[in-house]
Amino acid sequence: MPTREWTHIRSSHSPGPFDEMLPLLTAPLAQIDERAREIFRQIVESYLATGEPVGSRNISRLIPMTLSPASVRNVMADLEAAGLIYAPHTSAGRLPTDLGLRFFVDALLEIGDVSERDRSSIEAQVAAAGKGYTVDGVLQEASSLLSGLSRGAGVVTTTKTDPRLKHVEFVPLDPSRALVILVSEDGQVENRVLPLPTGLPASALVEASNFLNARVRGRTLREARGEMETLLHELHGELDDLTARVVEAGLASWSGGEASERRLIVRGQAKLLEDLRALEDLERIRLLFDDLESKRELVDLLGLAEEAQSMRIFIGSESKLFSLSGSSTIVAPYRDGQGRVVGVLGVIGPTRLNYGRIVPMVDFTARVVSRVLGAPGTDAA
CATH class of the missing domain: 3.30.450.40 (GAF domain)
Incomplete structure (x- = not known):
């Protein structure tokens, strides 16, 4: 995959406590020798593959150069001092820190292609x-x-979004609850469970569905709710009070239910x-x-x-x-x-x-x- 497609990935990361530290660290790390970069890469890649810390002896076997475990430990000490790796336990191997992972992703990660x-x-x-x-x-x-x-x-x-409505239906679940089904013109379907007023007759749900479908088709939720608030006052005698409460609650459950x-x-x-x-x-x-x-x-x-x-x-x-x-x-x-x-x-x-x-x-x-x-x-x- 062309490198240019991933330029924005390497320069874009979450703002956080490491923002001021990264420039200070990446500049000298970009100048460290190849063996230090290779040792660091092996620690990270081992962690990504296994989740386990890796020690100097194993790293000395993995890197494409001849280095003793003692030499590897010296380099690891420098990487640890830079805040890129740490020891989870005494005398254990090393794991990358979050800062080390960020450096790896921004500077060393080799992006593959989708198979x-x-x-x-x-x-x-x-x-x-x-x-x-x-x-x-x-x-x-x-x-x-x-x-x-x-x-x-x-x-x-x-x-x-505030979709335009196609159909609204109230389906009884039990005497105290109903499922409100809203279908928009673009095919989206949403459901809400709505508490019902005590003593609501079964016919009221059908009446509420018919009342809304005759008046809200092609309108957005915001438009429909505004019109219903006015219409319910004007037609109070046309709808039973309990049915009117179901109509009002049904629209409110979408258009005003969540702030996000x-x-x-x-x-x-x-x-x-x-x-x-x-x-x-x-x-x-x-x-x-x-x-x-x-x-x-x-x-x-x-x-x-x-x-x-x-x-x-x-x-x-x-x-x-x-x-x-x-x-x-x-x-x-x-x-x-x-x-x-x-x-x-x-x-x-x-x-x-x-x-x-x-x-x-x-x-x-x-x-x-x-x-x-x-x-x-x-x-x-």
């Missing part, structure tokens, strides 16, 4: 989801397939449990699940990629959200039919994600989603 098999899978699955042209279907499929291909959790954010301007889709959290190697991993995953429940903070974090309109990689404690769980996020923006950035998609997983494979995969998936959504000039090839 033909993965390209075919991504294009086929996203295109199939887009045949019915439901935006939610495309985004949920993209999130699910990224989870499956990366063994992490797939994540997508999308800007909330973005929606979040997360798929495949269970994938994160498939590669546990120790009790520490289990605790880290538990903390990550807690992080994923903090949807407001996650949406804010991913919003940074929308603002930058480019690929972003957030590593471990660079982000306050993932400072405890030691997780990384790789995300890329996707565009709508007018070429505007409307959300981001990507992968959340442990810091030892296969960055070289997942970075181009996320970028390619974002291009395919943009193409399916009709973004002009989008080429996923």
Whole structure:
């Protein structure tokens, strides 16, 4: 893959506590000799492959030059002093720090290409989801397939829209609850569970559905709610009071229910449990699940990629959200039919994600989603 396509990745990272340190570190590290860079690369690549610390004896066997374990230890001491590696236990091997991973990603990472098999899978699955042209279907499929291909959790954010309505229906669940189904003109379907007033007759739900469908078709939620507020006062005698309350609550559950301007889709959290190697991993995953429940903070974090309109990689404690769980996020923006950035998609997983494979995969998936959504000039090839 041409180097120019990845220039923005190497220069773009999450603002955080390391921003001021990175220029001070990367300048001298760019001048260190080849053996130090190779030893550092081996420590990182071993960690990405196994999650385990690696010692000087093993490194001396792996590097393409003749160095004794003692010489390797001397270089490792310098790398540790620079804050790029650390010893998790006394007399153990070394692991990269979050700062070391950032340096590796920005300066040493060799980006691969998306395999033909993965390209075919991504294009086929996203295109199939887009045949019915439901935006939610495309985004949920993209999130699910990224989870499956990366063994992490797939994540997508999308800007909330105010679609024009096609149909509204109230379906009884039990005497105290009903399911409100809203279908928009572009094919999106959303459901909400709505509490019902005590004593509501079964016919009231049918009456509420008929009343709304006769008046809101072709209107946005904002338009429909404004008109209904006025109309309910004017036609108070036409509707029973309980039915009127159902109509009003049904529209309010969409147009005023949530303050966030973005929606979040997360798929495949269970994938994160498939590669546990120790009790520490289990605790880290538990903390990550807690992080994923903090949807407001996650949406804010991913919003940074929308603002930058480019690929972003957030590593471990660079982000306050993932400072405890030691997780990384790789995300890329996707565009709508007018070429505007409307959300981001990507992968959340442990810091030892296969960055070289997942970075181009996320970028390619974002291009395919943009193409399916009709973004002009989008080429996923």
